[in-house]
Amino acid sequence: MTQGKKKKRAANRSIMLAKKIIIKDGGTPQGIGSPSVYHAVIVIFLEFFAWGLLTAPTLVGLLSFLSAPLIGALSDVWGRKSFLLLTVFFTCAPIPLMKISPWWYFAVISVSGVFAVTFSVVFAYVADITQEHERSMAYGLVSATFAASLVTSPAIGAYLGRVYGDSLVVVLATAIALLDICFILVAVPESLPEKMRPASWGAPISWEQADPFASLKKVGQDSIVLLICITVFLSYLPEAGQYSSFFLYLRQIMKFSPESVAAFIAVLGILSIIAQTIVLSLLMRSIGNKNTILLGLGFQILQLAWYGFGSEPWMMWAAGAVAAMSSITFPAVSALVSRTADADQQGVVQGMITGIRGLCNGLGPALYGFIFYIFHVELKELPMTGTDLGTNTSPQHHFEQNSIIPGPPFLFGACSVLLALLVALFIPEHTNLSLRPSSWRKHCGSHSHPHSAQAPGEAKEPLLQDTNV
Numbered sequence: 355m356t357q358g359k360k361k362k363r364a365a366n367r368s369i370m371l372a373k374k375i376i377i378k379d380g381g382t383p384q385g386i387g388s389p390s391v392y393h394a395v396i397v398i399f400l401e402f403f404a405w406g407l408l409t410a411p412t413l414v415g416l417l418s419f420l421s422a423p424l425i426g427a428l429s430d431v432w433g434r435k436s437f438l439l440l441t442v443f444f445t446c447a448p449i450p451l452m453k454i455s456p457w458w459y460f461a462v463i464s465v466s467g468v469f470a471v472t473f474s475v476v477f478a479y480v481a482d483i484t485q486e487h488e489r490s491m492a493y494g495l496v497s498a499t500f501a502a503s504l505v506t507s508p509a510i511g512a513y514l515g516r517v518y519g520d521s522l523v524v525v526l527a528t529a530i531a532l533l534d535i536c537f538i539l540v541a542v543p544e545s546l547p548e549k550m551r552p553a554s555w556g557a558p559i560s561w562e563q564a565d566p567f568a569s570l571k572k573v574g575q576d577s578i579v580l581l582i583c584i585t586v587f588l589s590y591l592p593e594a595g596q597y598s599s600f601f602l603y604l605r606q607i608m609k610f611s612p613e614s615v616a617a618f619i620a621v622l623g624i625l626s627i628i629a630q631t632i633v634l635s636l637l638m639r640s641i642g643n644k645n646t647i648l649l650g651l652g653f654q655i656l657q658l659a660w661y662g663f664g665s666e667p668w669m670m671w672a673a674g675a676v677a678a679m680s681s682i683t684f685p686a687v688s689a690l691v692s693r694t695a696d697a698d699q700q701g702v703v704q705g706m707i708t709g710i711r712g713l714c715n716g717l718g719p720a721l722y723g724f725i726f727y728i729f730h731v732e733l734k735e736l737p738m739t740g741t742d743l744g745t746n747t748s749p750q751h752h753f754e755q756n757s758i759i760p761g762p763p764f765l766f767g768a769c770s771v772l773l774a775l776l777v778a779l780f781i782p783e784h785t786n787l788s789l790r791p792s793s794w795r796k797h798c799g800s801h802s803h804p805h806s807a808q809a810p811g812e813a814k815e816p817l818l819q820d821t822n823v
Contacts, residue, residue: 385542385544386540386541386543389482389545390483391480391483391495391496393479393542394476394496395495395499396541397472397476397538397542398472398473398476398496398499398500398503399503400503400531400533400537401445401446402500402503402507403530404507404530404531405449405507405527406506406507406508407507407508407511407514407530408452408523408524418467418468418712418715419710420468421467421709422474422705422708422709423705424705425701426474426700426702426703426704426705426708427702429701430546430699430702433545434475434479434546435538435542435544437701438542439538441472441475442535443469443535444466445466445469445470445472446531447462447466448462448466449524449527450524450528452524453524467712470712471705471708471712473496473708474701474704474707474708474709476496478700479545480492480493481692482546482547482700483545486693489689489692489693490634490638490643490646490686491634491638493686494630494631494685495630497630497681498626501623501627501630502623504623505619505623505624509619509620511527578781581777581780581781582687582690582781583706583710585651585687585774585777585778586707586711586774587710587774588770588771588777589651589770589771590714590718591714591718591721591770592718592766592767592768592771593718594714595718595721596718596763597719598722598723599722601618601619603761604670607761608664608666609667610667614667618670618671621671621674622677622678625674625679626677626678628678630682634646634682634685634686637649637682638689642783643686643689643690643783644781644783646686647686647687647778647781648778650682650683651683651778652775653676653677653679654680654683655768656673657673657680660673661673662762662764662765662767662768687707688704690781691704692704721763721766722767725762725766729762
């Protein structure tokens with residue numbers, strides 16, 4: 355009996371030691387300065403810059419669809435910093451294995467998708483430290499930083515790989531990933547207030563809090579939650595498919611040279627940064643949150659239709675400028691759900707949105723590939739030299755000359771986004787989101803935000819309610 359007590363005491367000491375790594379005694383945040391948007395921006399930039407050097411996307415899909423709400427919900431209880439560390443570490447863990455052991459690389463990356471949900475934790479982190487009127491600008495800055503990392507890193511990685519070899523690129527990407535982890539440990543302060551977290555990591559967590567399907571079940575219980583989720587799914591599904599094939603489509607069907615593709619990526623990235631910071635902020639102030647989402651979806655429809663019917667390179671450049679404007683949709687949606695959620699539910703609501711995007715990342719490429727296949731558009735990787743781009747003797751190069759629609763998947767994507775636009779019309783501008791089950795309220799009653807107190811019977815009411823009613 356005494357031995358068992360000693361083991362339990364040792365386990366408790368280990369738990370408290372782990373907590374002290376992230377939070378100092380007395381609840382004082384450990385890090386450099388006060389929690390700020392810039393901490394979140396640096397974390398996102400370093401993580402995706404490391405992967406961008408390798409021009410290899412992280413594995414997402416069904417795993418992140420299931421795990422994102424769970425990780426977000428747990429970050430609402432235990433804090434953001436520990437889950438930032440967890441998601442970044444496991445997302446970047448496969449990078450050094452690319453050269454050490456291909457077998458271990460594929461084994462680790464097959465499960466790392468569970469933790470490829472950094473965006474949900476980062477957006478919850480930002481929500482903790484910003485006011486409602488600042489949130490859309492902050493989300494736009496985070497999304498723009500993500501775009502900036504992908505604009506710069508692939509070109510740098512390709513150049514270093516061509517000059518010095520792939521091993522140097524993997525080493526550099528590993529070093530940047532380690533820098534990101536060290537930055538979280540040393541510089542990032544905890545954003546979730548101490549009063550909203552349990553007294554220790556040993557506090558009991560109910561199954562309703564840890565159930566990865568709990569928040570998914572609630573999607574169909576309220577019409578407004580369902581509308582938001584359907585809008586995100588229908589709008590991001592074609593975007594995910596586009597990412598998987600568009601630049602190869604530019605080279606093979608539109609006859610872009612490798613240099614033109616690189617310039618296209620750079621210009622599109624710069625325009626997206628401007629759209630997600632300056633333009634997004636102006637739109638949110640002038641026309642409101644919901645109308646900004648509708649405008650972004652309208653630009654996305656125009657962009658995809660232009661890609662679908664476009665047959666000349668200049669049309670792709672013009673559509674790319676429109677695509678930059680469509681990038682305002684996701685930060686605007688995130689701002690909408692964040693603005694209407696309680697302070698201690700930011701992680702779970704952002705996890706729902708991130709999870710749906712992860713599902714689209716798994717389904718979108720397969721859908722685009724299938725549509726290309728049934729329309730007999732065969733996309734094959736071309737050599738990275740421009741010497742053979744002027745010859746069009748292979749059969750797959752004749753499709754665009756004999757078809758009214760050079761890019762059928764993009765036209766399908768435009769129809770999907772049109773449906774998303776019609777669904778988004780029914781989303782109220784002002785809503786009140788409540789995803790917390792009754793047992794969660796009982797457990798967290800002493801730690802939750804004062805404004806989140808609810809009557810005992812409220813668990814049966816809709817998750818989202820129009821505050822004007």
